Amino acid sequence: MTPPAPRLRLNSLLFALSAGLATAFGADAPRVDSSTLTGKVMVGYQGWFNAEGDGAKRGYNHWTRGNVLPAPGKVRIDMWPDLTGFPAAERFPTDLVHADGRRAEVFSSYVRPTVVRHFSWMREHGIDGVFLQRFINSLSCGNSLAANNAVLENVRAGARQHGRVYALMYDLSSLAPGNADILIADWKKLLRETKLTRDPAYLRHHGKPLLALWGCGFKDDDKPRPALEDWRKILTFLKNDPESGGLALMIGVPSGWRTQTRDTIPDPTLLELAHLADVISPWTPGRYRTPETAAAHAATVWQPDIAWCQERKIDFLPVAFPGFSWHNMKGAPLNAIPRLQGRFFWSQIAAAKRAGADMLYVAMFDEVDEGTAIFKVTNNPPVGEGVQFVTYEGLPSDHYLRLTGLAGKVIRGEQPASDEIPPATIP
Numbered sequence: 001m002t003p004p005a006p007r008l009r010l011n012s013l014l015f016a017l018s019a020g021l022a023t024a025f026g027a028d029a030p031r032v033d034s035s036t037l038t039g040k041v042m043v044g045y046q047g048w049f050n051a052e053g054d055g056a057k058r059g060y061n062h063w064t065r066g067n068v069l070p071a072p073g074k075v076r077i078d079m080w081p082d083l084t085g086f087p088a089a090e091r092f093p094t095d096l097v098h099a100d101g102r103r104a105e106v107f108s109s110y111v112r113p114t115v116v117r118h119f120s121w122m123r124e125h126g127i128d129g130v131f132l133q134r135f136i137n138s139l140s141c142g143n144s145l146a147a148n149n150a151v152l153e154n155v156r157a158g159a160r161q162h163g164r165v166y167a168l169m170y171d172l173s174s175l176a177p178g179n180a181d182i183l184i185a186d187w188k189k190l191l192r193e194t195k196l197t198r199d200p201a202y203l204r205h206h207g208k209p210l211l212a213l214w215g216c217g218f219k220d221d222d223k224p225r226p227a228l229e230d231w232r233k234i235l236t237f238l239k240n241d242p243e244s245g246g247l248a249l250m251i252g253v254p255s256g257w258r259t260q261t262r263d264t265i266p267d268p269t270l271l272e273l274a275h276l277a278d279v280i281s282p283w284t285p286g287r288y289r290t291p292e293t294a295a296a297h298a299a300t301v302w303q304p305d306i307a308w309c310q311e312r313k314i315d316f317l318p319v320a321f322p323g324f325s326w327h328n329m330k331g332a333p334l335n336a337i338p339r340l341q342g343r344f345f346w347s348q349i350a351a352a353k354r355a356g357a358d359m360l361y362v363a364m365f366d367e368v369d370e371g372t373a374i375f376k377v378t379n380n381p382p383v384g385e386g387v388q389f390v391t392y393e394g395l396p397s398d399h400y401l402r403l404t405g406l407a408g409k410v411i412r413g414e415q416p417a418s419d420e421i422p423p424a425t426i427p
Contacts, residue, residue: 030123040359042130043127044367046133047366060092060094077389078390079377082378099380119161129164130365132167135174160200172215188241209248210250216228217257218254235273251273253282253283274314281316284321298354298355318348320407321348323345323371341393379394
């Protein structure tokens, strides 16, 4: 058997040490029930940010084009993180400045205390846990793979310390046809070296560890996509792999998956594959742009989707997102889908519950690249020529963390699915 990579071995040891310390010092975090996805609000966690000097040797990955030092005209993000309370060891400099002359700084997902801090925010606001993204196109590159593995261990430490849950989500959107074995090999290696599905914080569903696989059946030409037969191979393997010991599988599909319209490949094989899923999760960011169209989507698309799934004993996980903007990455208009101080986001939460949803996926926790982040973002981003960012419209930097926590109460029926944002979140 191939021995684990040195960094993966080191991170596994660090995880075990941090877990032992948490036990030794009597960690008192209230534990989220890890036995089911039902009643949960899970957030997507990209964990793909790096900075020069963080040890990952990836430069300023995802902050800028070419991973260079952030500077005017070089950023690829549309929101700036709020680093209030971050110690110097978790801050990395840029060549951008704030209006008061302070140098703007960023964080790195490779730094464990930063990821653990993110989980403390989730605990504070009652957010259940994360789907940690694992990008298929990064598994063949040494530094990228090492960073993915390090962030996995950081997430495990954060979840354990703060009583949250997590599950792995493979993003297969850049897997070229005929390469299903790349995912299969990676999953088998992860199981051997990390035993992650035995982790008490790893999310289970219907008595089995939950593994999410995203990107099945999308119709677009901007990147390679795995063929549906590759998906069949992957899903069949995961369903029957004795090493995995039985898995519950979530499949991320296009919004038009059931009718095979809009963003979906018109191929009946997709519906065959849907029958292999334990959970179906249609992707909706960008598919509607206002509270009114979000409500209409829930009534005309989600409701019949849910009925289809219920007939086949498959669970349905809708996706809500707070807004959208990729001006600095794509040159598109800034703030393309406005947040409306949270009204757009809240409209989807209420609509999902009314449509019959009993679980929710929020995209994303830390996605500042496309302006969908719900973590702490500053209302005072860097300024200068050619520099533009979306803010939280003067609202507190934890506004969307609060809304996401309250979404869990709505999904569980502890709070009504009102059209109005709960007053407690309005300063």
